[in-house]
Amino acid sequence: MExxxxxxxxxxxxxxxxxxxxxxxxxxxxxxxxxxxxIPEVKVFDSPSSNYRARAEFRIWHKEKKAxxxxxxISKDGVVLIEDCPKVIKPIEKLLEPLIKKINSSKxxxxxxxxxxxxxxxxxxxxxxxxxxxRVDESWSKEAKELEESLGVSVIGRSRKQRVVLSKEFIKxxxxxxxxxxxxxxxxxxxxxPNPFINQKMLSWAKQKAKKIGSGDLLEAYCGLGxxxxxxxxxxxxxxxxxxxxTSIKNAKINxxxxxxxxxxxxxLSSKEITQAINGVREFNRLRGINLKEYNFSxxxxxxxxxxxxxxxxxxxxxxxxxxxxSCNLETLKRDLQTLTETHKxxxxxxxxxxxxxxxxxxxVFLRRKS
Numbered sequence: 001m002e003x004x005x006x007x008x009x010x011x012x013x014x015x016x017x018x019x020x021x022x023x024x025x026x027x028x029x030x031x032x033x034x035x036x037x038x039i040p041e042v043k044v045f046d047s048p049s050s051n052y053r054a055r056a057e058f059r060i061w062h063k064e065k066k067a068x069x070x071x072x073x074i075s076k077d078g079v080v081l082i083e084d085c086p087k088v089i090k091p092i093e094k095l096l097e098p099l100i101k102k103i104n105s106s107k108x109x110x111x112x113x114x115x116x117x118x119x120x121x122x123x124x125x126x127x128x129x130x131x132x133x134x135r136v137d138e139s140w141s142k143e144a145k146e147l148e149e150s151l152g153v154s155v156i157g158r159s160r161k162q163r164v165v166l167s168k169e170f171i172k173x174x175x176x177x178x179x180x181x182x183x184x185x186x187x188x189x190x191x192x193x194p195n196p197f198i199n200q201k202m203l204s205w206a207k208q209k210a211k212k213i214g215s216g217d218l219l220e221a222y223c224g225l226g227x228x229x230x231x232x233x234x235x236x237x238x239x240x241x242x243x244x245x246x247t248s249i250k251n252a253k254i255n256x257x258x259x260x261x262x263x264x265x266x267x268x269l270s271s272k273e274i275t276q277a278i279n280g281v282r283e284f285n286r287l288r289g290i291n292l293k294e295y296n297f298s299x300x301x302x303x304x305x306x307x308x309x310x311x312x313x314x315x316x317x318x319x320x321x322x323x324x325x326x327s328c329n330l331e332t333l334k335r336d337l338q339t340l341t342e343t344h345k346x347x348x349x350x351x352x353x354x355x356x357x358x359x360x361x362x363x364x365v366f367l368r369r370k371s
Contacts, residue, residue, distance in 0.1 A: 001050035001086050001356070003015070003087070005071075007074065010073050011087070012357035013074070014358060019049040019356060029330065029361060037346055045198060045202070045205065045351065047354070050087060051089050052356060053088050053195060054088075054092070056092055056118045057116075057117045058082075058116050060114050061079055061081055067104055067110050067113060069082050069096065069116070087356070087357065098150075099116070099147075102151070108140050109130070112133040114132065117131070119188060119192065123171075128155050129157075130157050130158070131159070134159060136158075145166050154167050156188055170186055172185060175196070177203045177231040182230050183259055184227070185254055189247060195354045198353060198362070202326070202350075202362070202364065203231050205350050206228055206232060206364065210235035212366075213236075215298055216299060217238040217298060218233070218238075218240070218241075218298075219239075219242075220232075220242065221304070223241035223243045223252060223266065223303075224245075224303070225248050226241065228326070229252065237263065238264075240265050241267070242266075242270075244271075249266050249267070269286060271309075299321065300322070308327070323340060323367040325340075325366075325367065328354075328362050346365060348364075351363060
């Protein structure tokens with residue numbers, strides 16, 4: 001990837017390394033972090049070296065009565081004004097120039113605008129969220145609607161305690177997992193994987209682990225909008241997937257309907273609550289109609305936030321025959337594996353390069369109970 005802002009923009013910190021050199025650095029970092037576990041050879045899943053990011057957030061910087069896209073600078077003491085960004089996927093990249101022109105041609109759209117967020121995907125469907133330090137009114141809606149139609153996108157206006165959806169609040173996406181396509185709606189404000197090319201590889205890797213198991217039911221914690229849940233459901237008799245976010249569970253149920261899958265139950269429960277429910281400590285109205293005793297959980301899949309697994313989920317995972325662990329933080333992954341490897345053996349480790357030109361590492365670990 002070539003970018004004229006390398007060395008100035010703080011978004012890409014490994015700008016001085018080729019993509020191959022970046023991968024070697026990350027492999028060494030992961031091997032070093034997990035050395036105590038004597039892991040098998042890491043399977044590395046590389047990303048396109050440009051146009052890979054399907055979520056992007058830019059500041060809007062006002063200077064000389066004009067608005068500019070801006071990013072924090074590399075020294076973290078200011079901003080860099082930018083005209084383009086080669087790391088975002090093509091549908092977003094193509095919108096940057098016409099969007100800022102439209103903003104600058106409209107006093108209503110430009111006034112007190114402080115940020116713009118993009119959400120797109122492999123189908124090219126794109127959502128733009130415009131962030132304001134003012135309430136958006138009818139005059140804004142009228143001009144934003146014209147913007148929406150001229151650019152062929154969906155637009156949402158946000159300000160404090162206000163959210164205006166002009167047409168729709170989601171994008172459509174299709175993900176290929178091995179030889180099967182799955183449909184998703186990605187809603188504004190929910191979590192989506194930032195790199196769709198790596199997401200496909202990550203889902204295929206997880207599905208191959210599930211095929212190895214070949215029996216029983218799946219329990220998933222931190223299921224989000226069903227990203228892993230839906231394709232992996234093909235490999236299990238039944239799936240119970242939990243998530244604490246109401247928005248994500250609502251989104252997951254919509255995605256379930258889109259794909260016509262019948263063997264998944266999505267339930268809004270925290271990891272602590274599902275542990276209590278499975279152990280018979282508490283009953284939950286949200287589990288009404290679901291008989292946990294009928295489930296034969298052979299596997300747990302976890303994709304936690306950077307803080308890693310909480311103690312309840314760690315304890316629950318330790319009791320499962322198989323664990324598929326997706327991690328976005330090597331430090332907390334290492335901490336959790338110190339507990340999990342007391343009962344389980346690491347069979348497979350993967351490195352998913354979600355974020356080229358940064359030191360960020362996404363890992364996959366497959367563990368099986370020791371005999």
